Amino acid sequence: MANRNQFKYAILITYRDMESGILPGFVAKAKDKYKANFFRVQLDSGTKEAKSLLKGFVDPNQYIPTGDTLKIFISGHAATGIQYITDNSGNLKMSIDDLVDILVRSNA
Numbered sequence: 001m002a003n004r005n006q007f008k009y010a011i012l013i014t015y016r017d018m019e020s021g022i023l024p025g026f027v028a029k030a031k032d033k034y035k036a037n038f039f040r041v042q043l044d045s046g047t048k049e050a051k052s053l054l055k056g057f058v059d060p061n062q063y064i065p066t067g068d069t070l071k072i073f074i075s076g077h078a079a080t081g082i083q084y085i086t087d088n089s090g091n092l093k094m095s096i097d098d099l100v101d102i103l104v105r106s107n108a
Contacts, residue, residue, distance in 0.1 A: 007071035009037045009064050011057055013102075014075040015087035016044050022088055023075055030073075039063070043076070044087070047098045054102060074099070 010030055012019070019027055019040070030038045041053045057063045064070055076085035076094075086093040 007069045008034075009039070009068060009070045010034045010073065011039045011041060011054065011070065012073045012075065013041045013043065013050070013054070013099075014073075015092060016042050017088040018075050018077075026073075026075075041102075043085075043094050043099075044092060047094065047102055051102045072103070 012027065012030065014023065019042070039057045041050050041057070043050050058070070074085070076087065077090065078085060083096055084093040085096065085099060
């Protein structure tokens, strides 16, 4: 396992309103640290689009070469219970099972 400060790539998985309302400082720091190696996957459009985006990022022929280190940040609220991740407004939610499916099916 890589040292927590030695990751070459990072991906933030969250909702748009979390990014702008809760995480602007985090996003700015991540952009500064990872530069062009910082990617974002927004869950607002559902699992199919999120899977597609994440799969593209982890494809060694596109962005992240095989063997390079990757850190994944997941951010959302769990106001509806531990089985869901919600956006800041509480209107959008995704099950933890769907989130795991996004990660597994995209080989992240």
